[in-house]
Amino acid sequence: MNIAFYGSSILSSYWNGAATYYRGLLRALAAHGYEITFYEPDAYDRQKNRDIEPPDWCSVVVYEATPEALRRVAQRAAQADIVVKASGVGFEDEALLEAILSHARPEALKVFWDVDAPATLAQLRAEPDHPLHAMLGRLDLVLTYGGGEPVVYQYRSAGARECVPIYNALDPGTHHPVSSDERFSCDLAFLGNRLPDRERRVEAFFLEPAVSLPGRRFVIGGSGWHDKPMPPNVVSLGHVGTNDHNAFNATPLAVLNISRDSMAENGFSPATRVFEAAGAGACLITDAWLGLELFLKPGEEVLVARDGGDVAEILDGLTANRAAQIGRAALQRVLREHTYAHRAVDTDRIFREFAKRPKLEAAE
Template sequence: MKKKLDIAIFGSSLVSAYWNGAATYYRGIVRSMHERGHRVRFFEPDAFGRQQHRDIETPDWAEVIVYYGRNDCDALQTLKEARGADLVIKASGVGVFDAALEKGVLDLQGPSTRVIFWDVDAPATLDRLQANPSDPFHALIPRYDMVLTYGGGDRVVQAYRRLGARECTPIYNALDPTTHYKVGADLRYVADLGFLGNRLPDREARVDEFLLRAATLSPGRYFLLGGSGWGDKALPANVRHLGHVYTADHNAFNRSPKAVLNISRESMARYGFSPATRVFEAAGAGACVITDAWEGIDYFLEPGKEVLVAANAEEVAAHVCALDMEKARRIGDAALRRVLAEHTYAHRAAQLEALLEGRDAVRPLGVTA
């Protein structure tokens, strides 16, 4: 019988997606590991207003421990609660106390406790390390039992191996069909094209191109911009800003426009093989997705049949102009069939479990060896 693991995760937040794009990724992985019989405790800080903007109540498929650290010492005290776990995971991008936790979790390592670094933004981490050879994280990477990543394919895997990682494997984003599924259209979100994403430094220029310039090229079409941080952004007249869209409304947001737009952050597009969580969430709602071009998209969805790909604003505008509702629904339904067959968090949890048990598993997409 497979051993049921006691897993402790130190991450940004499981219960709030507020300024926390990894939330639904965590939820999908954690819920699926729970369903496979494992115990998961998720440690998250009270930071960035996330606890005040919860999307979900504390779930029955995880224990959520919120810590109120004022400094590194307070955060390190929390590590004591994870002592004795079979598996301790430090996720990247907690947002506070990251350096202290990255080093501190390694003190929990032992014969019965493996410690993993799970990078939910590997392109940003790798760019940071390349730019700063004296970054203290360089010395820590070889000490982790394993590095897992949110995506990135062979380029990310080889980069981590060069930095001394014992093992590096991508666990890609996926769909949780219990949370993202088809719903009826909502008048709040009816439009020709909708985009959902927070305003971030390495995303904004791409939003300017793929959404705002595409809207300027499409004066007879109606566009939506959802997400935090865009309040003072100058927008074309045919773009409406919605502010933060809670996860409870994501299905309606994805289902109501004729199509939804995926815009990768610059670093993720550059590395490739980094499909955003919302690609799978939108597909789960049967949405027609238009995505910016990045290497590896065809490993996840078939361009032209299950997803539309655009290299620039002109191509986004052309797709929007050519789409009618029948074609959009046909593409969305094809994407839904594909992700249900190959890209659910149940698939990812089975891959993770096989990896942890040392069993042979299917090589991740985009990884050659």
């Protein structure tokens, strides 16, 4: 089967946290025999900040961020057996979904793949006239990259025929242990773009511990932090390309994961960074969220903090040997249970199961 996948970008992680998710999962699906074409708009300077060139396991079509170019690529949905529209493409998302649904063949499997389901669902609750409300009934399936049963229930209540989470995971060919890099040498590192629903939690879980531990070195990577006031023991690196993620994760004593507000409130939403860090053998400290134990065991494979005070306390008592032990345990766990090869098996099964349903349901 062939897939037409409309997403933000597979070539660039610049202002695009879903890049490694797309890459890992679609490469694993290609290994199952899927022929994939990824359509991405030339937006947000992503094409000027590419992390990879077009891969051999996926065709990539970059189109201009104009209504006419959008219409042209949407017409190509008619050639696909499976048509996927991801959330957060970044240019005329609702118009793109409408155009794709209009051009997809009746027998094609039509999928909305939400890479930020808690935020999307909050928007749907706040906007009863949002166009996605009307389009959910025209879709065969909603996939999400997290959220667990709370998200499944909410999407079904909103009118989706079915919703299935496909969680983030590790691509061991991309993220793995490497030698340390002096650029990222520190006691605690955090990687994430500056976003409105994350900034307050970054202040609480990262900047406040830095203030309370003035003798420790902290490093923050990600776009948008350049004009954010930082304590003197914090180094701000700006955008860190995916080619440097392994060293960024493998070098510090510990790496911090901070969920966005909506994901922390909903739970069951492990960020891509969780698996990237574990894959590099990093000692991960994460904010607390419901469902964490489904992916890593607290106290043995990950350290959990309820607030910035916990982060400071954990870091103050963390030894290099203890950090290395946790990192090794996390790496073993994700290799055993949480790779994109595991996720692709599930996704392939779901695609094949749901591909049989639309013809009957469309006739209702």
